Amino acid sequence: MQIGIVGGTGAAGKSLALRLSSLGHDVALGSRSLERALETSAELSVHDGLVGAINGVANLEAADCEIVFIATPWDGAESTARSLAKELSGKIVISMVNALVKVGPEMQPLLLSRGSVAQSLQSVLPESYVVSTLHHVPAKELGEIGRRVESDILVCSDHLEPKKRVMELVDSIPGLVSLDAGSLANSAAIEAMTAVLINLNIRYKTRSALRITGLPRN
Numbered sequence: 001m002q003i004g005i006v007g008g009t010g011a012a013g014k015s016l017a018l019r020l021s022s023l024g025h026d027v028a029l030g031s032r033s034l035e036r037a038l039e040t041s042a043e044l045s046v047h048d049g050l051v052g053a054i055n056g057v058a059n060l061e062a063a064d065c066e067i068v069f070i071a072t073p074w075d076g077a078e079s080t081a082r083s084l085a086k087e088l089s090g091k092i093v094i095s096m097v098n099a100l101v102k103v104g105p106e107m108q109p110l111l112l113s114r115g116s117v118a119q120s121l122q123s124v125l126p127e128s129y130v131v132s133t134l135h136h137v138p139a140k141e142l143g144e145i146g147r148r149v150e151s152d153i154l155v156c157s158d159h160l161e162p163k164k165r166v167m168e169l170v171d172s173i174p175g176l177v178s179l180d181a182g183s184l185a186n187s188a189a190i191e192a193m194t195a196v197l198i199n200l201n202i203r204y205k206t207r208s209a210l211r212i213t214g215l216p217r218n
């Protein structure tokens with residue numbers, strides 16, 4: 001599968017590109033600057049264990065893929081999505097964006113007027129299928145492609161078939177278990193939970209991850 005990453009030059013985008021490539025997908029790693037995208041893809045492409053190609057492209061080209069991740073900071077996500085609305089029309093758009101702010105030593109969630117970043121993306125991308133997921137996996141763990149990432153992963157969307165496809169993609173990452181967390185309205189809670197996990201990591205000097213009990217497991 002050809003997967004695009006808008007904002008692919010950051011920590012999250014680079015790790016995602018490595019992980020997706022290791023699973024055999026071709027990645028169009030996007031940036032506002034083609035030069036930065038090419039530099040980043042060249043840097044990543046020497047990594048051991050890659051299968052699919054990682055090609056540096058402008059965000060516009062990344063948005064032309066069948067499945068497109070948005071991996072920008074929260075305050076640039078909506079305007080970026082709006083500018084790519086034509087290319088993203090009819091596509092599955094995966095938001096891993098968290099609206100967080102540092103207050104003193106602590107990360108805190110921002111309460112957005114639309115409820116969540118994912119909902120604000122869906123509002124400016126009415127012709128796209130926005131799916132919200134992978135908010136809690138730290139870039140470092142995601143990018144260590146030889147290692148499993150042990151975590152449940154909450155996935156929500158207002159579009160059932162796209163949500164199912166994204167759950168399959170999440171499940172293909174060794175150690176991750178996707179869970180259907182309902183409609184996009186639930187993304188606010190999921191995005192906000194990221195701040196809690198980061199604070200736990202700081203307080204307990206660890207890498208926390210979500211594991212939900214009480215569910216039937218295979």
Ligand SMILES: NC(=O)c1ccc[n+]([C@@H]2O[C@H](COP(=O)([O-])OP(=O)(O)OC[C@H]3O[C@@H](n4cnc5c(N)ncnc54)[C@H](OP(=O)(O)O)[C@@H]3O)[C@@H](O)[C@H]2O)c1
Pocket residue numbers: 006007008009010011012013030031032033036037070071072073074075076077080096097098099134135136137138139140
């Ligand atoms: N880092 C993690 O561990 C992690 C884990 C899960 C989820 N997330 C979420 O994933 C997103 C990306 O995280 P990150 O740590 O990779 O962020 P980042 O490094 O701050 O930003 C990622 C990329 O977004 C582009 N960008 C920056 N400001 C922008 C703007 N105003 N408009 C459009 N593009 C802009 C930049 O690429 P160009 O300048 O090349 O365009 C930058 O390299 C965040 O929303 C974060 O909450 C992060």
